[in-house]
Amino acid sequence: RRRTAQLPPGPPRNWILGNLLDLLKTDNLLASVDSWQDIYGDIVSLECFGVTVIFLNTLECCVDLLERRAANYSHRPNMPFVRDLVGLDKSFGFMDFSKESIRGRRIANLAFRPSAVRQYSPALQDNAVILMQDLLKLSEGFESVLERRNIQFALSLIFGITLDGTNQHYITTTMDCVNKIAGNVLPGSRIVDFLPFLMYLPSWVPFKREATQLNTLVNDAFGTPFEDAKRRITDGNFHPSFVSLILSSEEVQGDINTEDFQEMMKWISGTMFMAAAESTTSTVRVFFKAMARFPAVQVQAQEELDRVLGTRLPTMNDRASLPYLNALLQEVIRWESIVPSGFPRRTNADDIYKGMFIPKGAVILANSRSISRHEHGIGSPDEFNPARFLEGGGARPVLDYVFGFGKRECPGRFLAEASVWMTIVSVLKCFNIIQLEESNKAPTARRSGVIHGTTSLTCKLIPRDRVYRELIQSKAAELEASQLV
Numbered sequence: 134r135r136r137t138a139q140l141p142p143g144p145p146r147n148w149i150l151g152n153l154l155d156l157l158k159t160d161n162l163l164a165s166v167d168s169w170q171d172i173y174g175d176i177v178s179l180e181c182f183g184v185t186v187i188f189l190n191t192l193e194c195c196v197d198l199l200e201r202r203a204a205n206y207s208h209r210p211n212m213p214f215v216r217d218l219v220g221l222d223k224s225f226g227f228m229d230f231s232k233e234s235i236r237g238r239r240i241a242n243l244a245f246r247p248s249a250v251r252q253y254s255p256a257l258q259d260n261a262v263i264l265m266q267d268l269l270k271l272s273e274g275f276e277s278v279l280e281r282r283n284i285q286f287a288l289s290l291i292f293g294i295t296l297d298g299t300n301q302h303y304i305t306t307t308m309d310c311v312n313k314i315a316g317n318v319l320p321g322s323r324i325v326d327f328l329p330f331l332m333y334l335p336s337w338v339p340f341k342r343e344a345t346q347l348n349t350l351v352n353d354a355f356g357t358p359f360e361d362a363k364r365r366i367t368d369g370n371f372h373p374s375f376v377s378l379i380l381s382s383e384e385v386q387g388d389i390n391t392e393d394f395q396e397m398m399k400w401i402s403g404t405m406f407m408a409a410a411e412s413t414t415s416t417v418r419v420f421f422k423a424m425a426r427f428p429a430v431q432v433q434a435q436e437e438l439d440r441v442l443g444t445r446l447p448t449m450n451d452r453a454s455l456p457y458l459n460a461l462l463q464e465v466i467r468w469e470s471i472v473p474s475g476f477p478r479r480t481n482a483d484d485i486y487k488g489m490f491i492p493k494g495a496v497i498l499a500n501s502r503s504i505s506r507h508e509h510g511i512g513s514p515d516e517f518n519p520a521r522f523l524e525g526g527g528a529r530p531v532l533d534y535v536f537g538f539g540k541r542e543c544p545g546r547f548l549a550e551a552s553v554w555m556t557i558v559s560v561l562k563c564f565n566i567i568q569l570e571e572s573n574k575a576p577t578a579r580r581s582g583v584i585h586g587t588t589s590l591t592c593k594l595i596p597r598d599r600v601y602r603e604l605i606q607s608k609a610a611e612l613e614a615s616q617l618v
């Protein structure tokens with residue numbers, strides 16, 4: 134069967150370069166994948182220097198392969214640039230599916246499983262209050278405030294670090310590191326990923342110099358906050374965090390004080406931090422964009438908030454009584470997928486699926502953007518309409534696909550959902566989001582690569598009522614006095 138089965142169909146290949154030129158268009162790659170799907174169907178393949186790249190464009194294909202055949206589809210691609218040269222092979226997010234990556238996920242789960250995330254409710258609420266206070270001071274151009282607050286929250290939750298005048302460098306280092314990693318993950322970002330022997334070129338070759346610089350940045354961004362957290366724990370002057378929890382946990386087996394364990398924890402905590410730093414901010418940016426463009430949805434959401442809460446600020450306990458807001462959260466995550474082509478996987482052995490040949494070593498991308506555009510229920514997929522997630526709306530719950538599949542499913546999904554929910558209900562309760570006139574300049578995409586950072590925001594905030602301003606200011610003053618944020 135293997136000899137007769139063909140690779141999945143795909144765009145024509147150049148006899149030397151294969152589909153390299155198609156893959157190099159990373160900015161337009163998603164638009165190209167849409168058109169290939171229309172022409173070639175649910176599974177599309179490309180080829181480059183003997184490496185097959187396969188896009189899975191439907192939920193059925195993703196579940197069949199990434200979940201039901203997980204044993205063959207749970208590795209990450211070889212990616213010599215980021216894994217070997219930059220050194221991210223020590224991060225469980227980049228490791229093959231192995232005892233070590235399973236251990237990393239288990240340890241992360243201790244602090245990010247649903248029961249643990251529920252305990253972060255007070256911290257999420259406090260974080261939302263401080264964000265609202267920052268937004269009150271700055272009605273326009275608030276994108277950097279969102280980014281900053283999210284990084285501060287992640288630093289505090291994972292490492293127990295609060296930012297003061299001495300450690301602001303964490304913000305720039307983190308963003309620089311996340312952007313550079315995200316830009317080097319998709320197939321086509323680096324030729325060396327298709328031709329691994331290029332790794333052995335001398336160190337002055339430009340891409341190797343770049344890798345060395347990125348390696349230094351990665352070691353700093355992953356290592357410094359962990360060392361800082363350990364120092365605070367040793368001094369006995371620390372806020373409880375993921376690191377302090379694990380370093381004192383009875384559930385973790387092995388010798389916590391060995392160098393190997395400490396090194397592993399550095400990479401696990403750094404991985405969770407880097408993954409959290411950008412993903413939630415990008416999702417919140419999609420929310421602002423949608424609210425500015427679809428004011429009727431905003432009015433309906435505020436109507437529900439005012440009816441259920443009166444004039445008090447929201448808390449995490451309100452989730453169960455705000456069905457429209459819950460649907461709105463799902464629609465934000467569906468409408469503009471922030472990890473549109475998933476995080477690449479690799480096959481471990483040859484396979485046959487639906488009569489097509491999927492070779493060993495193929496890079497597999499779960500096209501969650503396409504799924505979100507086909508499993509959207511009522512109306513057009515481009516319209517922002519939370520009602521599609523209410524009864525009879527027919528949309529597939531986003532948790533079924535946006536956070537990946539099977540054994541590599543996103544371990545931060547419960548925190549991501551809770552944190553984005555708390556932010557959007559707080560913003561809608563306290564502000565109206567107004568679309569600014571679009572400038573003539575085409576909006577710039579913030580980021581390309583594996584994380585889609587959406588276009589720059591063209592909206593401003595108008596506080597809704599004095600009562601919220603007063604509530605925010607008094608609660609924020611309390612928090613600042615107790616140095617909890």
Ligand code: HEM
Binds near residue numbers: 413471538550
């Ligand atoms: C809306 C926000 C987020 C989205 C859409 C998202 C999506 C994803 C996706 C699609 C994957 C790949 C899963 C696969 O291979 O099947 C992934 C992996 C991962 N995510 Fe998230 N994520 C988000 C937030 C977070 C947060 C907040 C954290 C950390 C607290 C996190 C940590 C990770 C890690 C560590 C992995 C790698 C897991 C592994 O390789 O085993 N993510 N995420």
